[in-house]
Amino acid sequence: MNIRKTKRVFSFSFLLLIAVLRVNAQQTFNDSIEKEYPFVCTEFNEIENDSVGLIRFYSKLLQLETSNIPRVCVVHIGDSHIQADFFSGKVRQDLQLQFGNAGRGLVIPYHVARTNEPNSYQTSTNSKWQVRRNVVKNDTIPIGLSGVTIKSMDTSAILRIKVLDQPGLDYSFTKVTLFHDKSINAFDFIVCDDENCVLGYINSSTQTGSNFTSSEHLLKPMREIYFKNYQRDSVLQKYSQVYGILLENGKPGLLYNTVGVNGAEFRHFNSSEYFNEQMAYLKPDLIIISMGTNEAYSTKFDNFKFYKQIDSLVSTLKKMNPTADFLLTTPADSYRKRKLKNPDMRIARATIQDYCYHHSLAYWDLYYIMGGYGSMLVWFKKGLTAKDKLHFSSKGYALQGELLYRALKNGYLDYKEHTH
Numbered sequence: 001m002n003i004r005k006t007k008r009v010f011s012f013s014f015l016l017l018i019a020v021l022r023v024n025a026q027q028t029f030n031d032s033i034e035k036e037y038p039f040v041c042t043e044f045n046e047i048e049n050d051s052v053g054l055i056r057f058y059s060k061l062l063q064l065e066t067s068n069i070p071r072v073c074v075v076h077i078g079d080s081h082i083q084a085d086f087f088s089g090k091v092r093q094d095l096q097l098q099f100g101n102a103g104r105g106l107v108i109p110y111h112v113a114r115t116n117e118p119n120s121y122q123t124s125t126n127s128k129w130q131v132r133r134n135v136v137k138n139d140t141i142p143i144g145l146s147g148v149t150i151k152s153m154d155t156s157a158i159l160r161i162k163v164l165d166q167p168g169l170d171y172s173f174t175k176v177t178l179f180h181d182k183s184i185n186a187f188d189f190i191v192c193d194d195e196n197c198v199l200g201y202i203n204s205s206t207q208t209g210s211n212f213t214s215s216e217h218l219l220k221p222m223r224e225i226y227f228k229n230y231q232r233d234s235v236l237q238k239y240s241q242v243y244g245i246l247l248e249n250g251k252p253g254l255l256y257n258t259v260g261v262n263g264a265e266f267r268h269f270n271s272s273e274y275f276n277e278q279m280a281y282l283k284p285d286l287i288i289i290s291m292g293t294n295e296a297y298s299t300k301f302d303n304f305k306f307y308k309q310i311d312s313l314v315s316t317l318k319k320m321n322p323t324a325d326f327l328l329t330t331p332a333d334s335y336r337k338r339k340l341k342n343p344d345m346r347i348a349r350a351t352i353q354d355y356c357y358h359h360s361l362a363y364w365d366l367y368y369i370m371g372g373y374g375s376m377l378v379w380f381k382k383g384l385t386a387k388d389k390l391h392f393s394s395k396g397y398a399l400q401g402e403l404l405y406r407a408l409k410n411g412y413l414d415y416k417e418h419t420h
Helices: 003-036 055-065 086-099 266-270 275-282 293-297 303-320 344-358 375-381 394-419
Strands: 071-078 105-107 121-125 130-133 148-152 158-163 173-180 188-192 200-202 213-222 224-230 240-248 253-260 286-290 325-329 362-364
Touching (some): 055 086, 071 275, 086 394, 266 303, 303 344
Parallel strands (some): 071 286
Antiparallel strands (some): 173 213
């Protein structure tokens, strides 16, 4: 046998071994889930249409793994299921442990905006800020990439950010990017920590970089900093307006950003003034959209309007992010008013499925995987949901996150096998 033929045989044998090990690992995971949660349809836990819809994303993951590119960026957009970050946080953790940790990513000052925030960071202030969420109409405060905007006219106001490490992940950061109003009427910012003020200075009227962002590179990894309003011009400068903060560590790996707003629907992001423009700054390789729960919760649910709203958001995001792949997830089964099964949720699921087929997009069918119509009651009895049978417990969200991660991982491994 010649050397070339030997190499081919070895390569084939190696890939076969990897495939067998992967199948065994997946079977072990499925057996574990089926033993504890036999109502979960693990045999259908896969990304549908990914051979068409996620090829570029899988290719980027392969390039990241082989050190051909420094970073892969994911943006996960959704409603209250995403704002709490239990579901998406599990996906982030698993993906970063596998592909590398490029930082905590987008941080939204939910606590300063007087709403719940994820457990991987904390935001705080010494002042009361005006708040607008994209689910609330307001003509005076625009909405950017985070779906939440905070505004202050207090010259002494500060915005503090503190990251909290997660199991196996160090979220200290060496670069911070502030998304904010950069008009001549906006305050400047002093970037500080508790020991060294000033770490940096942000002049809001300068147009260095984008129209909405200012970045500071830090001399050492930090876990806590704050932005302090600074009124350089008392005649012109009247307020500060913040849309979000991006935290990076400069290391190769995956950046997983989440944008979640309690009560959000597709239409709310469609009407957010600066959402698409600012989102493009992140240069996402994959955009995950997890919505539909709130639309279908309404007794006036209209699946034709729902389809149009999906198309409006996806089409605009595609235009602004032409190299990004898309993954839509179907809403989970749920109840109305805790007692009534919701048949409209399966219509929303079918509408998303139909949209993805007609537009060659990938989707993950959570509705079907969790057991379909009426399955929310089963999950509730197992302690996996909240009492409202609309939201989930932290354990239920973690299970969803593990399932989505496994589906993405298996899709990627299939891609690798076929590529080789």
